[in-house]
Amino acid sequence: MTTFERIPVFLDPGHGGEHTGVVANNIVEKFYVATFANALYWVLHDTHWFRPHISRGGDENISLDDAGEIAEKCSAKFALAIHVNANDDPRVSGMMTFYMSGDEIGSGVAAEMQRNAPPGLTRTSDSPIMGLQSAWPRVYNVLLPYRKREIPAVLIELGFATNEKNALMLNAPLVRQQLLGTIIRGLEHLKYVYGE
Numbered sequence: 001m002t003t004f005e006r007i008p009v010f011l012d013p014g015h016g017g018e019h020t021g022v023v024a025n026n027i028v029e030k031f032y033v034a035t036f037a038n039a040l041y042w043v044l045h046d047t048h049w050f051r052p053h054i055s056r057g058g059d060e061n062i063s064l065d066d067a068g069e070i071a072e073k074c075s076a077k078f079a080l081a082i083h084v085n086a087n088d089d090p091r092v093s094g095m096m097t098f099y100m101s102g103d104e105i106g107s108g109v110a111a112e113m114q115r116n117a118p119p120g121l122t123r124t125s126d127s128p129i130m131g132l133q134s135a136w137p138r139v140y141n142v143l144l145p146y147r148k149r150e151i152p153a154v155l156i157e158l159g160f161a162t163n164e165k166n167a168l169m170l171n172a173p174l175v176r177q178q179l180l181g182t183i184i185r186g187l188e189h190l191k192y193v194y195g196e
């Protein structure tokens, strides 16, 4: 390879349309992740390392399997599903990353993201590893369409909208910038995997 080819990366902001996702503390997940993914799209575009694709530009709902199909059509080498978390217990907080067991690339990207989580959004526990018999069906279902197509993938939950402090952070422009940096650091792992 004499010239470097941009790595195609697929971004899938969750929900959309009638599926709002979590609504709490001034965050509506479907809008939040769409705006975030759009910002991420342009940051990735400007790195010249990545060729970003995005599942939805507006407020439509793309089914999980359709997202997988679009990712395949744009020859994605990696897929990132972007969500905001919720929990009945408002004390639960922090950024989380998930990947399927056996997905070494996803595992590498997730580890880099965790290492570079914004201060105040780090979690003390390690990210759960999604096995094929996962006890986390919601996460499992998001990652499955990529697994079926052998596309390495990570689901990132940026923080808990149900936690007041996390919600304030997610809405702060500085933290949003930091989260974009967190994701770039993670995706840079792909350079070592797919680069020359």
Ligand SMILES: [Zn+2]
Pocket: 014, 015, 021, 022, 029, 082, 083, 084
């Ligand atoms: Zn979600």
